[in-house]
Amino acid sequence: MIYKYEGCTGLASIVSHATTPPTCTSYYVFEGVDKQTCKLFVPTGSKAAYQNADVWKDFSLIEEGAEAMSVTTTKAEDCSTRSIYSIDGKQLSSPLKGLNIIRMSDGTVKKVMVK
Numbered sequence: 001m002i003y004k005y006e007g008c009t010g011l012a013s014i015v016s017h018a019t020t021p022p023t024c025t026s027y028y029v030f031e032g033v034d035k036q037t038c039k040l041f042v043p044t045g046s047k048a049a050y051q052n053a054d055v056w057k058d059f060s061l062i063e064e065g066a067e068a069m070s071v072t073t074t075k076a077e078d079c080s081t082r083s084i085y086s087i088d089g090k091q092l093s094s095p096l097k098g099l100n101i102i103r104m105s106d107g108t109v110k111k112v113m114v115k
Helices: 047-052
Strands: 013-015 039-042 061-064 083-085 098-103 109-114
Touching: 013 109, 039 047, 047 061
Parallel strands: 013 039, 039 061
Antiparallel strands: 083 098, 098 109
């Protein structure tokens, strides 16, 4: 099986607003992401939980304060021609409500929150 974050070397940060680390269905969900340099922002008080959670514990740079950070919002139709993935790496035909990862045609990656 090919995981959709494979080779996603440009991902510089991830923002999780979940106080309990989301359960990832695959250990390889962030395959290709440089977990030594990609910052993981989590809610205040939840850093230890992420440091102990499967998959998330592989990130070296975990910082608290995600609740104060904004995430780009967009309309679902704005993403229809790009590669769209759920937070657990499953390719989607269209964005779902919540956090989506969008791989742009130029290779850049964006975190997009759909309301």
